[in-house]
Amino acid sequence: MATDVKVPTLGESITEATIGQWLKKPGEAVAVDEPIASLETDKVSVELPSPVAGTLSEQLFAEGDTVEVGAVIARIGEGVATAAPSAPAAGAKTGDGQTVVAGTPVNPVGAGENPALREDHEAAPAEHADLTLSPAVRRAVLELHVDPSKIHGTGKDGRITKDDVLLAAKAKEGAPAPVHEPEVKAPIAAAAPAAQPARITGERHEERVKMTRLRQTIATRLKEAQNTAALLTTFNDVDMSAVIDARARYKDPFEKKHGIRLGFMGFFVKAVALAARDVPSVNARIEGDEIVYHDYLDVSVAVSAPKGLVVPVVRNAESMSFAKIEQAIAAFGKKAKDGTLTAEDMKGGTFTISNGGVFGSLLSTPIINPPQSAVLGMHRIEERPVVKDGQIVARPMMYLALSYDHRLIDGREAVTFLVRVKEAIEDPTRLLIDL
Template sequence: MPTDVVVPTLGESITEATVGEWLKQPGDSVEADEIIASLETDKVAVEVPAPTAGVLGEILAQEGDDVEVGAVLARIEAGGEGAAKTAAPKADKAEAAEDEDGSAEAEDSADEAAGGDDSASDALSPAVKKLLAEHDLDPSSIKGTGKGGRLLKEDVKRAVSGGAAKKSAGGAGETKTKIEDTAPAGAVDSRPLTKAAAGAGRNEERKRMTRLRQTIAKRLKEAQNTAAMLTTFNDVDMSAVMKARDQYKDMFEKKHGVRLGFMSFFTKACALALKDVPAVNASIEGDEIVYRDYADIGIAVSSPGGLVVPILKDADKLSFADTEKAIGDFGRRARDGELKLEELQGGTFTISNGGVFGSLLSTPILNPPQSGVLGMHRIEERPVVVDGEIVIRPMMYLALSYDHRIVDGREAVTFLVRVKEAIEDPTRLVLDL
């Protein structure tokens, strides 16, 4: 009797996803817990394992289809006999077509026949594919150490660091994969569409928005439509933080095993300021204002699918070392697509560092239902007046966007001043002043 492959539980408040990619095709042999498909949710990619060993039978949800939690994606037939039965007709079909005219149809059929081959590169997880694409690597040049020779993320990292991996032969001129125009409205597929010829040297490329990008767009527009958003600015002298970092970074890394960066200073400064100005840490729910005595700070990080904001729970209680470790871990797992859904939910305040991309000044958009977001920018040496003299100091512009429905201008300015004071005199962070 066939076993159903169903959409797993995706996390609190997430009821549906989009089929991103099938890593196995009907007739392919699968092992229990082997990843056979990936789903895209509003926040992260989710891998779908095979519930049992056998042969993949009918696929009920195609790539790009929207599916609800509990829906049947495919069925797995018991035993391995089905694989041989399915592969044989495919091979015969390929052979016949090749004898007939050697056309592209024959090549396609032959490719299908090869699909039953249980090689190391037969099923790559989304995380592995992202790493391969990021470094433009040929998966066949890397030895897989997973079950059945499956290629793991650690194998790719090891090959990259050891210089053993080979570049993909496709290169920039590789033909784009075509996605059928008959896909349902709102369907998501991360693969690019074929480039449309629009005259010599004038090409266009269309890509469907991923579910994550759709969610980002929806939430940002929701923030503009709902909140009375306003931004206040200040600048901060980074001299003291840079001096402290230069003085203690080696000792810090030796003791804690992590580098001392600027984000931990700003995270601690914001946590301190949120205590002094609780309205920035609050949110509106109906006709009530919810105030909080804790600080769950979201740290905006880049991922291949777009900007994600993992939450640093109880940031006000974490040490500098714990803060740096958590932020570094968020960044790594965001790039590899390994963040968990629960890590992206909640949050009372957000920090976005556009300075890493070279931004000088910006007005960040709120992350609903939060009432405040701090924008950091690049450090730039500028002339400033100190004690009546013009001196050169490393300066950074800070921007606080806030919901004016709940945060008054005085409170917003006070919050930003508290952050400025803590950064220009880091001793305040230690003494809780």
């Protein structure tokens, strides 16, 4: 008797999802709680586990299809795995006399063919027939003519990513061509498309890729912010010397005690919490014809994920220690990379900090994350000449940008807030004595 696999409840207000990738194929064995598919929602990507052990007997939707919460998308049958119906048994003969190895027809060794070359190509599909490749990765493998069995995957659970394929292709181009390569007359795999000629310099190509649900949501929300809020950005620069000195002095004992590196973000979160006490409107939001003020600071920290920018929330940051802040941010960064962030991780948030400096950004005008009213943009640190005590000296400087909703926050309040952050960073002692 088959067991239905349904789309689970994915979070508040989430009613549908997109099938991002099937991780198991029909006929493959699955264990209890083993992921069989990845689902993309408006906020996160989650893996769908199998409710029972058995064999994946049926996929009711294809990758890229939109499914509603509660919909049956697959069925798990009892018993052990069997070969997929479309794959002939290993060693079977096809109508044209080709030998099938792991479902892939290959030419038999013939006169003038290099047996070692055949074995190299033949063994890989047989040994690695269970490789799970996403559509984008599969397309890259075919276009670049690389062997996925020889690629070390850096994705979750060792899965191969598109970047892994590109690196393998680049390494292949740099390697000397084998002597026997020109002797290969017939295609190695009939199921794969014929090898394409080398691209001519100047040739133009286009590729259409459907936007992920996460990217669609990001586009909608950012455009909504521009259409609704009266956006304005104010700038300042900050001397990072004191924070850099503090990190250099305490990074080793800090890491030894707390098991986490002391980063810049902890200083900025504490500085924002301090400044928000003096300028509470920056940590507020508009709701209808009312202003909602918060006596807590839930900081949305922008984190780069494989499929886009996500903003998990560090809650009650105003009462957290440096160590707790750094541990929370590091945990979110790992979950974003692994694709295990949940909708609850990104729910809420009263203020956002975005650090474009890690990518080399010198200056930017960040967009607020509705219904929040402000976002602080951090940028790269670089030495610039500044005047100190009448002398021109080099200092590690960073530009800060505060984008805010002018409907709620006046220019004077925005500038005051940013100056408070600047003062706390240039003199971290203020963070300790609450000044």
